[in-house]
Amino acid sequence: MKFVLTSCADKAAAKTLAKKLVKAKFAACISVFKANSVYFWDGEIKDEKERVLLVKTAVKFKKVAKFIAKHHDYDLPEIVAFKADKASKKYKKWIKKESK
Known part of the structure; x- marks a missing residue:
């Protein structure tokens, strides 16, 4: 089991991508969080x-x-990933079953 992290510009884009991932069985579950990102892009600092x-x-x-x-x-x-070192057996089993 692993976590993959990505970000989207807004709620609509995030929901659309999340639903596509779940429908295609690339994810069992996706949590969406509000965030503020500060980054360097095209020669300037962005705060979005x-x-x-x-x-x-x-x-x-x-x-x-x-x-x-x-x-x-x-x-x-x-698009970055990190492994879940610990998780309940039932939850890991469910993740494995629902994402193929």
Whole structure:
């Protein structure tokens, strides 16, 4: 089981991407959070409101990343992953069952 993190410009884009990921079985569950991101882009500092998606999945990272990149509205979307070191057995089993 792993978490994949990405961000979207707004609530609508985040919900659309989340639903596509779940429908395609690339994620069992996705939590969406409000965030404020500060970053350097095109020679200037940006300070933007975004939505962060925490994707819970058992699917290989390369497959999830490719799907996100294909369906994302950003030219260079943030797509990073980290492994869940600990989780309840039942929850891990459910994640594995629902994301293939």
